[in-house]
Amino acid sequence: MFAFIIRRILQAVVVMLVISLMGFAIKNNIGDPVRDLVGERVTPAERAKMADDMGLNDPFLIQYLRFIGHAVKGDLGRSFLYNKPNLEVISQHAPATIELLMGTALIIVLISLPLGVQSALQPKSKLARFTMSFSTLGISMPVFLTAILLIYVFAVHLQILPSFGRGETVDLFGNGYWNTGFLTRDGLEHLILPCLSLSSIMLPLFIRLIRSEMMEVLETEYIKYAWAKGLSPARVWMVHAFKNTLLPVVTVFGVQMGITFAFTILTELVFQWQGMGFMFLEAVQRADISLLIAYLVVVASVFVLVNTVVDIVYGFINPTVRIVGTR
Amino acid sequence: MKKLVLGLSFFLVLSFTVCAGAKTLKVGMDADPVSLDLHVQLSGAMLQLSHWAFDPLVRWTKEMTFEPRLATRWERMDDLTMRFFLRKGVKFHSGNPFTAKDVKWSFDRMKTSVDYKGLLDPFDGCYIVDDYTIDIKTKKPYALLLNMSTYFFAMDSKFYTGTDANGHPKDTILKIGESFALNNESGTGPFVVTKRQQGVVLEMERFKDYWDVKSPGNVTKFILTPIKENATRVAALLSGDVDFIYPVPPQDFARVHSDDRVKLVSVAGSRIITFQMNQNRVKALKDPRVRQAIVHAVNNVGIVEKIMKGTATVAAQQGPAGFAGYKSALKPRYDLKKAKALMKEAGFEKGFEITMMAPNNRYVNDAKIAEATAQMLGKINISVNLKTLPKAQYWNEFDAKAADMMMIGWHSDTEDSGNFSEYLVMCENKDTGMGQYNSGYCNPQIDGLIIAARSETNLDKRATMLQEIEQILYDDAAFVPYHWQNHSYGAKKNFQIEPIVNGMNFPYFGDLVVK
Numbered sequence: 001m002f003a004f005i006i007r008r009i010l011q012a013v014v015v016m017l018v019i020s021l022m023g024f025a026i027k028n029n030i031g032d033p034v035r036d037l038v039g040e041r042v043t044p045a046e047r048a049k050m051a052d053d054m055g056l057n058d059p060f061l062i063q064y065l066r067f068i069g070h071a072v073k074g075d076l077g078r079s080f081l082y083n084k085p086n087l088e089v090i091s092q093h094a095p096a097t098i099e100l101l102m103g104t105a106l107i108i109v110l111i112s113l114p115l116g117v118q119s120a121l122q123p124k125s126k127l128a129r130f131t132m133s134f135s136t137l138g139i140s141m142p143v144f145l146t147a148i149l150l151i152y153v154f155a156v157h158l159q160i161l162p163s164f165g166r167g168e169t170v171d172l173f174g175n176g177y178w179n180t181g182f183l184t185r186d187g188l189e190h191l192i193l194p195c196l197s198l199s200s201i202m203l204p205l206f207i208r209l210i211r212s213e214m215m216e217v218l219e220t221e222y223i224k225y226a227w228a229k230g231l232s233p234a235r236v237w238m239v240h241a242f243k244n245t246l247l248p249v250v251t252v253f254g255v256q257m258g259i260t261f262a263f264t265i266l267t268e269l270v271f272q273w274q275g276m277g278f279m280f281l282e283a284v285q286r287a288d289i290s291l292l293i294a295y296l297v298v299v300a301s302v303f304v305l306v307n308t309v310v311d312i313v314y315g316f317i318n319p320t321v322r323i324v325g326t327r
Numbered sequence: 328m329k330k331l332v333l334g335l336s337f338f339l340v341l342s343f344t345v346c347a348g349a350k351t352l353k354v355g356m357d358a359d360p361v362s363l364d365l366h367v368q369l370s371g372a373m374l375q376l377s378h379w380a381f382d383p384l385v386r387w388t389k390e391m392t393f394e395p396r397l398a399t400r401w402e403r404m405d406d407l408t409m410r411f412f413l414r415k416g417v418k419f420h421s422g423n424p425f426t427a428k429d430v431k432w433s434f435d436r437m438k439t440s441v442d443y444k445g446l447l448d449p450f451d452g453c454y455i456v457d458d459y460t461i462d463i464k465t466k467k468p469y470a471l472l473l474n475m476s477t478y479f480f481a482m483d484s485k486f487y488t489g490t491d492a493n494g495h496p497k498d499t500i501l502k503i504g505e506s507f508a509l510n511n512e513s514g515t516g517p518f519v520v521t522k523r524q525q526g527v528v529l530e531m532e533r534f535k536d537y538w539d540v541k542s543p544g545n546v547t548k549f550i551l552t553p554i555k556e557n558a559t560r561v562a563a564l565l566s567g568d569v570d571f572i573y574p575v576p577p578q579d580f581a582r583v584h585s586d587d588r589v590k591l592v593s594v595a596g597s598r599i600i601t602f603q604m605n606q607n608r609v610k611a612l613k614d615p616r617v618r619q620a621i622v623h624a625v626n627n628v629g630i631v632e633k634i635m636k637g638t639a640t641v642a643a644q645q646g647p648a649g650f651a652g653y654k655s656a657l658k659p660r661y662d663l664k665k666a667k668a669l670m671k672e673a674g675f676e677k678g679f680e681i682t683m684m685a686p687n688n689r690y691v692n693d694a695k696i697a698e699a700t701a702q703m704l705g706k707i708n709i710s711v712n713l714k715t716l717p718k719a720q721y722w723n724e725f726d727a728k729a730a731d732m733m734m735i736g737w738h739s740d741t742e743d744s745g746n747f748s749e750y751l752v753m754c755e756n757k758d759t760g761m762g763q764y765n766s767g768y769c770n771p772q773i774d775g776l777i778i779a780a781r782s783e784t785n786l787d788k789r790a791t792m793l794q795e796i797e798q799i800l801y802d803d804a805a806f807v808p809y810h811w812q813n814h815s816y817g818a819k820k821n822f823q824i825e826p827i828v829n830g831m832n833f834p835y836f837g838d839l840v841v842k
Contacts, residue, residue, distance in 0.1 A: 029720075030719065030720075031717065031718075031719025031720040031723070032719065032720070032722065032723045033719075035718075035719065035722045035723065036719060037368070037502045037503070038368065038369075038441065038442055038502070039368055039369030039370050039442040040369075040722075040764075041369055041442065041445050041446065041740065041750075041763075042369075042441050042442055042444075042445070043445060043760045043763065044726060044757070044763070045757075046441045046444070050441070050502070054503065078503060078504065080502075080503055081361075081525075081526075082525045082526065083361070083362070083503060083504070083505075083509060083525065084525075148558055148562075151558075151559065151562045151566075152562065155562055155563075155565075155566035155568070156562050156565045156566045159566055159567060162566070162568050163559065163562045163563045163566040163568050164355075164552075164554060164559050164562070164563050164568060165552060165568075269555070269556055270556055270558070270559055271559065272552070272553075272554045272555065272556065272559055274526070274527050279526075282526060282555075284719075285688070285717060285719060286719060287719035287720075
């Protein structure tokens with residue numbers, strides 16, 4: 001078991017090295033960060049000197065090794081654009097994205113569960129038909145279009161919801177890192193439209209998934225048996241059928257939230273939502289290669305960490321995984 | 328939980344107090360200043376901040392005349408010297424009094440900034456006469472001394488002297504890394520920065536001891552939020568979430584115009600959009616007839632109408648009307664027949680192939696203009712291989728002169744014609760820095776004129792010289808002129824923005840009246 005854990009961790013380290021190397025390989029194609037730091041009047045000689053001072057002219061390998069050297073000490077460099085340590089920039093932007101995802105997950109759960117179950121139980125009802133046709137529409141609309149549409153309807157025409165930004169936030173721990181929008185009315189209002197547009201891509205999928213899973217479960221032998229036993233419909237549906245419907249749904253939910261994370265970039269851009277996706281786009285446009293690499297490493301390490309932990313836990317639960325690993 | 332309730336009630340109280348009798352201005356712009364340190368970067372956003380939190384010696388009015396700010400009057404002492412008499416009783420945000428020492432200190436600091444070094448090259452220095460009188464000297468006679476004085480903002484020398492908490496000198500100009508001036512300011516301007524989060528928000532409050540008590544401005548709180556996405560920025564104005572936006576993208580002009588709650592204010596700008604033709608890369612471009620043919624083939628009037636939706640002024644020269652070098656006789660030249668004839672005359676009837684590059688996020692509709700140009704040149708059998716790039720990549724390609732035709736827009740730093748020529752058409756000279764943005768045009772005759780105009784202090788004589796330069800460039804078809812971009816602002820009806828916006832794109836929010 002010990003050897004297994006060590007091997008898994010070593011693999012994770014190798015993956016991280018490869019990812020950081022890839023990040024470094026593309027960095028020269030993003031653009032010149034010096035250009036963004038200076039006005040257009042600065043002479044080429046001055047710019048060359050700056051690039052030298054920033055270490056941008058060093059050989060690739062030296063730059064990379066320097067980065068790794070700092071990284072193992074927990075220093076991922078300094079953002080050119082925000083003029084702060086990269087880790088600080090990223091951790092200040094992360095809560096906005098996490099809250100956006102949390103709000104989105106909440107909307108998905110609150111809407112898809114009742115609608116999915118209803119359309120499975122009464123597939124011929126008007127509501128079920130409406131849900132199904134509406135979800136086809138939702139699944140085929142790109143997220144930024146949904147977002148702009150929502151802004152124009154609710155912010156510009158009806159003027160009942162704000163159009164951009166996070167609104168009033170509360171500093172949760174008093175250290176400036178986690179500013180939450182969940183605690184003020186204004187902050188909650190600002191959350192509605194971005195969360196709605198982000199959930200619009202996943203909502204139809206889940207409604208359909210829950211519906212088909214539920215319908216399948218309703219056809220199984222044990223449900224028929226439950227009916228035969230004379231149980232009340234509420235008990236058959238909610239306790240016996242619904243519970244078993246949820247298993248695959250939860251698995252898919254986990255995977256889909258990862259995909260939703262990718263969609264936050266577009267949503268954050270349209271709503272000027274100051275999260276990691278917005279920060280990422282800014283970094284690309286302003287050629288903040290230092291922040292880009294740090295972002296890549298942080299996101300990758302989150303994924304690698306989660307996967308490694310899962311693998312190790314699997315090893316404990318299921319010994320065959322370990323045996324395959326020792327092959 | 329207790330903390331939470333406390334926080335909530337705190338915010339409730341706060342939101343009530345803010346509402347009481349205050350005029351808040353919420354602004355949505357495409358960019359926010361990168362620092363609170365004026366000298367760290369020469370860019371539009373930084374100069375805007377300079378006019379909000381600081382004051383210059385003199386500033387431009389909307390009519391392009393000089394308005395006294397920290398200097399009450401000025402006097403030419405000799406060919407090299409201008410004497411400025413400074414305003415008395417002015418206070419910095421820190422409470423320190425403003426004196427001649429602060430002007431000199433700021434001037435000297437500016438000279439060490441890489442961004443300003445070039446512009447300050449003609450200057451010899453700044454000399455204190457007494458506490459409220461100062462002499463600014465140039466190395467040679469320099470006609471643009473007053474124009475440059477619009478850049479001389481006063482920083483609080485006492486405030487920025489000494490060492491900060493980390494033991495670093497407070498006056499350090501640092502592009503990357505923590506410096507005192509990055510997060511702290513003490514100017515004399517109408518607004519005091521109260522909160523700044525890069526890329527998120529910049530909050531300011533009116534300075535209680537502001538010297539300009541005659542200013543009609545009544546904005547007490549000013550919140551700037553950068554909103555990058557055009558559609559979102561316009562929606563933010565239309566929904567009432569912000570009171571003022573810049574820029575209004577051309578495609579949304581009609582929409583902002585037609586809404587009763589908001590208005591659109593457009594001001595003629597002086598940024599010229601051009602394409603440069605590289606004669607060193609393509610032999611054919613050495614022939615002035617070919618260059619003329621290209622200029623004649625480009626329908627810049629149509630581009631302004633269709634692509635810019637009328638939000639630009641068609642150009643045939645570098646400097647716009649009102650600049651000393653402007654020659655009204657120079658008219659746009661679109662004439663396809665003549666273009667074809669010129670190509671035939673030059674022996675290129677069958678045309679040739681060229682490469683073209685343009686940025687796609689630097690100027691208004693830059694990529695669309697380039698695409699239209701490529702099509703127009705197709706009509707005179709020049710087949711164009713066009714590549715558009717984001718600005719982060721474009722400028723290095725420009726430096727490397729990587730294509731035969733390259734787009735560049737230029738705004739004159741001095742609001743004067745000479746600046747265009749110095750950067751765009753003078754023969755490239757790495758030592759003097761002249762022609763830094765010239766990709767492949769060189770005419771020694773023009774170089775001589777530009778240098779002579781630089782130290783000519785007789786304004787009439789100088790204007791004649793500058794006009795001659797424009798004429799030669801026109802006849803020689805040195806570049807392809809397109810237009811001068813307008814600045815377009817959107818605001819709620821009760822915000823009287825007309826008097827405070829200008830061609831430099833420095834909205835003087837200190838003087839803004841909100842009804």
